[in-house]
Amino acid sequence: MEQTPNDTQIARDILNKFGLPTTFEGIRIKIGRWRKQWQVEAKRIPIKRLFFDIETGYYILKIRAWQLKNFQRYFNYEDIEQEKQIICISYKWQYEDKVHTLDWRMGEKQMLKEFIKIMGEATEVVAHNGDKFDIRFIRTRCLAHGILMYPNYRSLDTLKKARSGFLFASNRLDYLCKFMNVGGKLEHDGFDLWKDVVEGKSEERLNEMIKYCERDVIMLEDLYFILSPFITHNNNFAVLTGGEKWYCPECASANVKMFRTYSTPMGIIRREMKCNDCKKQYKISNKNYILMLQDLMNGN
Numbered sequence: 001m002e003q004t005p006n007d008t009q010i011a012r013d014i015l016n017k018f019g020l021p022t023t024f025e026g027i028r029i030k031i032g033r034w035r036k037q038w039q040v041e042a043k044r045i046p047i048k049r050l051f052f053d054i055e056t057g058y059y060i061l062k063i064r065a066w067q068l069k070n071f072q073r074y075f076n077y078e079d080i081e082q083e084k085q086i087i088c089i090s091y092k093w094q095y096e097d098k099v100h101t102l103d104w105r106m107g108e109k110q111m112l113k114e115f116i117k118i119m120g121e122a123t124e125v126v127a128h129n130g131d132k133f134d135i136r137f138i139r140t141r142c143l144a145h146g147i148l149m150y151p152n153y154r155s156l157d158t159l160k161k162a163r164s165g166f167l168f169a170s171n172r173l174d175y176l177c178k179f180m181n182v183g184g185k186l187e188h189d190g191f192d193l194w195k196d197v198v199e200g201k202s203e204e205r206l207n208e209m210i211k212y213c214e215r216d217v218i219m220l221e222d223l224y225f226i227l228s229p230f231i232t233h234n235n236n237f238a239v240l241t242g243g244e245k246w247y248c249p250e251c252a253s254a255n256v257k258m259f260r261t262y263s264t265p266m267g268i269i270r271r272e273m274k275c276n277d278c279k280k281q282y283k284i285s286n287k288n289y290i291l292m293l294q295d296l297m298n299g300n
């Protein structure tokens, strides 16, 4: 229980192992309380993983038409009266309990300025469809406001990982979290909510949207930790925190074992590894495996 900061992951492990006649949520709450009571602190590595999600408005188009049937034509950029903006950005750091939100009441520009600073501090940014949508759209709005932003971020897109490694009925965050038994999205009344926020400027409805966005960030983190042992990593946190290349790339633990050897068609030996702490499975080169054996022989 000291090895993972995530109560959800532990609750899933317990349910999968023992199949207790109780609800998932019940177990998760009990684990949270138990850990608090006994002050079980999860092992932390000095990395900053940022989970985030954005909500955007929509394009408002102007339409000039002689006849109604013309409304059915394809719209293009010339019809844009008002550009789509980012309404709010919710984010959470790994190891922290609080979900933060920045929203456009401070102005989209100011909101982006603040968030770009936060993104810049992150060792890895995690978002669902982040590579294709969130990061690109944030960059687009930053460009519009003249806010500098890095051309590259070390990211991990849970949608990409879900698509490439599994065959889910749907790759939507809501479905994936329901599939993994970690809850689903908050209910909302769809486009009406957006209309009230964008055109009605309703603060009450904006707060509702923020709750929805924050819930998505919590789900995203849960999804990430459940997927983690099954997916390849994009960043090596062992090396980033001063560890050896054979350490676990996820939790930087040296408590790992080699479980399989294979060779590439070119005859290069690779070692498949498993972390005893966080269950991450990963590959290392034979050279690094030999280093590991030397380290272990030297009692390091």
Ligand SMILES: [Zn+2]
Pocket (backbone or CB within 6 Å): 248, 249, 250, 251, 252, 253, 275, 276, 277, 278, 279, 280
């Ligand atoms: Zn690990």
